[in-house]
Amino acid sequence: MKRFSSLFLVSLLSGAVTLGSYKLLFDENGYFSKNSIVTQASNSYERNVGLSAEAVDFIEAADKTIHTVVHVKNVSRKSISNPILEYFYGYRGDQLQEQVGTGSGVIISEDGYIVTNNHVIKDASEIEITLNNKKSYPAKLIGTDSKMDIALLKITTDEKLPYTTFANSDEVKVGEWVLAVGNPYNLTSTVTAGIISAKARNLDTSGIQSFIQTDAAVNPGNSGGALVNTRGELIGINTMISSPTGSYTGYSFAIPSNNARKIIEDLMEFGNVQRGVLGVEGGELNAMASKELGVPETQGFYINKVQKKSGAEKAGLQKGDIIIKLDNQKVASFADLSGYINTKRPNDKVDVTFIREGKNKVLPVILSKNEFFNTEFKGIELENITAAEKTRFHLDGGVKIKSITNENLKQYEEELRGNIILSIDNVKIKDIESASKILNNKAENQSVQMEMINKRGEIIRIIF
Structure with a gap:
């Protein structure tokens, strides 16, 4: 009888411990309940971040x-x-x-x-x-x-x-x-x-x-x-x-x-x-460029030059404007700008958001055709070559000298006009855009080496 009482007492205590543990850990206000402090802390974040690919x-x-x-x-x-x-x-x-x-x-x-x-x-x-x-x-x-x-x-x-x-x-x-x-x-x-x-x-x-x-x-x-x-x-x-x-x-x-x-x-x-062209030249902003230009913005595309007769000029864009958006696409770099324009065709309309004198402005720009896009450097006006010229000289790229306004080169105008530039400073030139990108980084007093093919099909090299 005494042994039976001892067993009964142990069983009773075990049951009490089990019930108490359940209440403490899993009941409404228990440690692992939905209302517990631990769960509330984990839910304090706005959303869970899943790092495992297994969830996808x-x-x-x-x-x-x-x-x-x-x-x-x-x-x-x-x-x-x-x-x-x-x-x-x-x-x-x-x-x-x-x-x-x-x-x-x-x-x-x-x-x-x-x-x-x-x-x-x-x-x-x-x-x-x-x-x-x-x-x-x-x-x-x-x-x-x-x-x-x-x-x-x-x-x-x-x-x-x-x-x-x-x-x-x-x-x-x-x-x-x-x-x-x-x-x-x-x-x-x-x-x-x-x-x-x-x-x-x-x-x-x-x-x-x-x-x-x-x-x-x-x-x-x-x-x-x-x-x-x-x-x-x-x-x-x-x-x-x-x-x-x-x-x-x-x-x-x-x-x-x-x-x-x-x-x-x-x-x-x-x-x-069919390539559409905005008609601006310049570069993307960063801390160094912004400091040199004296502008507070460190993102966007800074317009250094507006092409004549381009959609940008007709719309009213000016040198010093900072393009920050094209339609609804933000422009923080040159890649943002060129990537979006490359999805457009000539005569497409693009709403250009830009900063001028500290104020945001928006202008609709009708994109020009790439063939009419040209640039000028040191009194030499350049333009894209035609498909016929590519076929004639077996070329896949290059830019043509359209005219000479540099007084020092006037005497060579007849010899230079119509020549096709193949490379600038040993960098192969595909079109006006690639030529402009190199020339825009050149100071007026810097020399430029050009390899070109003349009207007779001969390769010549000159330094300006």
Whole structure:
């Protein structure tokens, strides 16, 4: 009986401890209750931050995209001479050497239009497209834009093809999850994930000046492939990596989909790219530039010169104005400005918000046509070369000397006028924009070295 009483007492105490512990920890005001101090502290933040990729579902986006990304094979043939035969027998003995390059492309319509990089298919004699289902087709080149590194291809097939829809790349946010899909090292349908690391990245290339930067792994062969959001919508065309080894080392770059889409539509509708020009020259502001110019703003595009007869001049923009917005897009750098203008065509209207004498103003500007865009430096007026001149001299870029107003050079005007400048200070010139970018950084007393081709097709070099 005494033993039974002892057991009963132990059981009673155990039950009391259990009930008390439950009340203390889990009851309405317990330590782990919804009303506890710990939970309230965690809810004091406005929103939870999820750092794990496991919370994001990439499966649907990957499945949609891999069927729309293709393998692009570029076959080019070049004539190679035999120097031994040429030296001993005077016989050139040219032979055709076949070179094969590969890359990626993205199907953008069910009837077989494909977008890729221009450098993927450059100098191609034949282009072959292999779909994700292993079927191969010859491709026709519809058009290219070497400046923005975009090419449009077309294949013919009886079946309707899966295709990727375009997203608005202006709405992409830094930190947003993305997928890069392509064919690196001939490994078909490779998917990598990352985030948007930066927008409107300027890498000082001769053409593209507004990239999307991502840390999704991109390697040789990915060029021309798709950068998509988690819904599988196209936000960019993977184009290049920045690496000392030639392989991925942490980040890569893509042409924004808005820029690519505009080029594609131009090539389909007009057969060439219609470029709109704002008609201003200058540079982006930073702490050093603002101090030199004596302006308080450290972001925006400072207008140093307004082109004559341009939309900017007609609208009333002036030297010293600081552009801070184009339509609803903020302009903090030159890449912001050029990236947005590259999505527009001649005669498009853009509302320009700028600062003048400390006050914000807005002016509507009708964009000019790029062919009429010119610049002047040291009394030398320059203009873009025509398509006929590119064909005649086998050029892919350059600017032409339109007129000479410099008194010291007047005696050479007949010899210089019409010459095509190929490089300035050993930097290759694609067009007026790239020439202006170099010349705007030159002081009047600085010398400039130019390589040019004259009207007889001879290469000459002069120093101004």
